[in-house]
Amino acid sequence: MTITTLSSREFQQNANKAQKAAKDGPVFITNRGRTAHVLLSYEEYRQLTGGRRSLVEALSMPGLGETELDIPRTGALPRPADFS
Template sequence: MAKIAPMFECTNIKGKVAAMTITTFTSREFQQNANRAQKAAQAGPVFITNRGETGHVLLSYEHYQRITGKRRNIVEALSMPGLADIDLEVSRSHELPRPADLS
């Protein structure tokens, strides 16, 4: 029988708090009840275990998009929105550069 953990609050990468239920299926239960696992994934992640060790996590596509931030490429993934409005003052160093030690 699948184990269902109580709901808990989590904060995603955008700072939004949401309630989520974690469900655990053994690999055998998952094979026999894939439809039930898909329904459980609508409420939160479904952990699929094999011999007691978590091997896979089933997420709804909507949840996957939320946690990945719907990023399309590495530039967007590494960009930090909202930083354009920050003033950054960097003082210029007047020290002479040292030669590189290539030994």
Template sequence: MTITTLSSRELNQDVTKAKKAANNGPVFITDRGKPAHVLLSIEEYQRLVGKKRSIVDALSMPGISDFEIDFPRSRELPRAADFE
């Protein structure tokens, strides 16, 4: 995997170069010398985000039990649903 860095100006001048580089790895696009965006091939993007999963699949991932979630508590009493 090759990482390419282009300035915004370079990207605007040669989009084809950036798209070709994204086939070999991520392309970091800088604004005023600081990384601002990343260009990825669609295959790499899909690999990173994975296929659409159900909530059951997401919650059954290995290591998920290591996360702590603190849900805010409400002092309000639950109320009946309004179906009108």
């Protein structure tokens, strides 16, 4: 794993370089000499978060609006809730 450090100015001027470096390890982005952000590959991020996806992430997936959901009708009404 390679750790890369870029100033925020370097990051703004060459984001492509940062993206390529993130494939090999984290990229620390500094602001006035202090680490302010870390850029990770998506795979590294998923490993850190345990691979879980939030409901917001799941519902905001690209192309989800074109997905068809076919729910078969059973004809039976749901039974009333039992609050006893």
